[in-house]
Amino acid sequence: MGIFDKGLQKTKQSFFQKLSRAVVGKSRVDDDTLDAMEQALIESDMGVDTTLKVIDALQDRVAKDKYMSFDELVGMLREEIALLMSHQGSATPSPVSPEAAASVPYVILVVGVNGVGKTTTIGKLASRFASQGKKVILGAADTFRAAAVDQLSIWAERAGVDIVRQQMGSDPASVAYDSVKAAVARGADVVLIDTAGRLHNRIDLMNELTKIRGVISKVIPDAPHEVLLVLDASTGQNAFAQAEEFARATKITSLAVTKLDGTAKGGVVVGLADRFNVPVRYLGVGEGIDDLKDFDLQEFVSALFNPEDLK
Numbered sequence: 001m002g003i004f005d006k007g008l009q010k011t012k013q014s015f016f017q018k019l020s021r022a023v024v025g026k027s028r029v030d031d032d033t034l035d036a037m038e039q040a041l042i043e044s045d046m047g048v049d050t051t052l053k054v055i056d057a058l059q060d061r062v063a064k065d066k067y068m069s070f071d072e073l074v075g076m077l078r079e080e081i082a083l084l085m086s087h088q089g090s091a092t093p094s095p096v097s098p099e100a101a102a103s104v105p106y107v108i109l110v111v112g113v114n115g116v117g118k119t120t121t122i123g124k125l126a127s128r129f130a131s132q133g134k135k136v137i138l139g140a141a142d143t144f145r146a147a148a149v150d151q152l153s154i155w156a157e158r159a160g161v162d163i164v165r166q167q168m169g170s171d172p173a174s175v176a177y178d179s180v181k182a183a184v185a186r187g188a189d190v191v192l193i194d195t196a197g198r199l200h201n202r203i204d205l206m207n208e209l210t211k212i213r214g215v216i217s218k219v220i221p222d223a224p225h226e227v228l229l230v231l232d233a234s235t236g237q238n239a240f241a242q243a244e245e246f247a248r249a250t251k252i253t254s255l256a257v258t259k260l261d262g263t264a265k266g267g268v269v270v271g272l273a274d275r276f277n278v279p280v281r282y283l284g285v286g287e288g289i290d291d292l293k294d295f296d297l298q299e300f301v302s303a304l305f306n307p308e309d310l311k
Contacts, residue, residue, distance in 0.1 A: 007285025011266030044267030045236040050274040089279035091297045105183040107191045107223035112230035114197040117258035123155025124292040139179030139193035140165040141172040177215040206249040234263035258284030
């Protein structure tokens with residue numbers, strides 16, 4: 001069983017338990033079967049709109065041949081979800097995969113609320129990029145929480161990468177500026193900038209992120225090259241609300257979805273990509289340093305909708 005299979009086990013188990021009750025003893029796909037599938041997808045937190053897109057596409061296909069096996073129906077479901085997510089770019093590799101990014105240093109601004117695993121995700125990415133031979137600099141621009149700066153410093157030491165930090169309460173944009181300047185001066189390949197995860201006042205968040213983007217672009221005109229939003233899968237529909245807020249505050253270009261292994265809400269990955277029209281880049285499927293995985297569309301869909309793993 002692969003890492004995605006293990007990470008998605010709870011979601012898969014919940015989905016197929018609900019679906020199997022609707023198809024037991026049936027030799028054909030009827031409206032009740034599709035209704036049960038629709039309900040199971042919604043309860044996996046895929047979201048109503050995304051679920052209806054998938055079910056509508058399935059209805060068109062099933063109408064041509066109602067006499068099909070359960071496995072055939074699930075196979076169609078995999079195909080439709082893969083098609084849906086490929087339209088959002090989730091089938092393309094990350095620009096900072098082993099193939100070199102077009103811009104060096106490549107600047108990633110990392111956003112997300114406190115508690116979703118944002119700082120840990122940055123640390124894991126830093127470790128991965130360093131292991132690929134890339135020179136990495138971390139920018140500790142979440143200057144409102146001592147724990148965030150200290151945690152990032154620990155990750156920097158563990159990964160063997162440089163970190164730029166200032167005193168608590170310093171201007172986050174100043175830290176971001178210094179980080180990118182240092183990256184240019186030291187010939188770094190990747191800069192990962194942590195930001196404050198506060199949503200209590202959207203105007204403050206918007207102003208802060210706008211200011212950070214502005215000072216970064218003074219050093220490298222086309223930076224940041226990526227704005228990575230980190231979301232916790234276990235929060236389900238709340239992840240959609242968080243994404244909505246950050247999408248209003250800044251242009252989100254990619255997603256990392258964490259804590260998939262501890263929830264039955266794995267469908268949120270599909271719904272987020274569809275609703276916000278951004279690619280999923282990384283999935284967190286455990287606590288270990290190697291448990292942040294590059295998103296692989298075919299592997300994800302096969303793992304999420306494979307009843308064989310439950311037998």
